[in-house]
Amino acid sequence: MKRMFSNDPDAETCEEIEVFIDLLHSSFASNNLHRFELWEWEKSKDGSVFWCSMDGEAFESSEGVCGSECASYAPRNGKSGRCRFHGPCWKPTEKRFILTRKGLNDEKRRYGTTMLFCMEDK
Secondary structure, three states: OOOEEEOOOOOOOOEEHHHHHHHHHHHHHOOOOOEEEEEEEEEOOOOOEEEEOOOOEEEEHHHOOOOOOOOOOOEOOOOOOOEOOEEOOEEEEEEEEEEEEOOOOOOEEEOOEEEOEEEEEO
């Protein structure tokens, strides 16, 4: 299951963990940053809104903007049905983590990838 995070509790957008790992790695090399405080987000399950990755914005499901009337509509199966750009919206939770860089010899398996980083529950 995909997990999304933000580094600001009041953020309006979230990113995958790899974005923060890359930022931490590049900042660590220049000695500017050694850790990130992250807040986890969860998928909104009520179905009232969806995210259009082509337009880059959220829409209310009741608006009827997704479908054959949309210029960007592209069915996932190539024929009809749900658009390939139709995705979930995410909402912030109270779960907070600290992402830190660990030693280069420490390879922990987290989230399906080998990372040189550690997430600690806060």
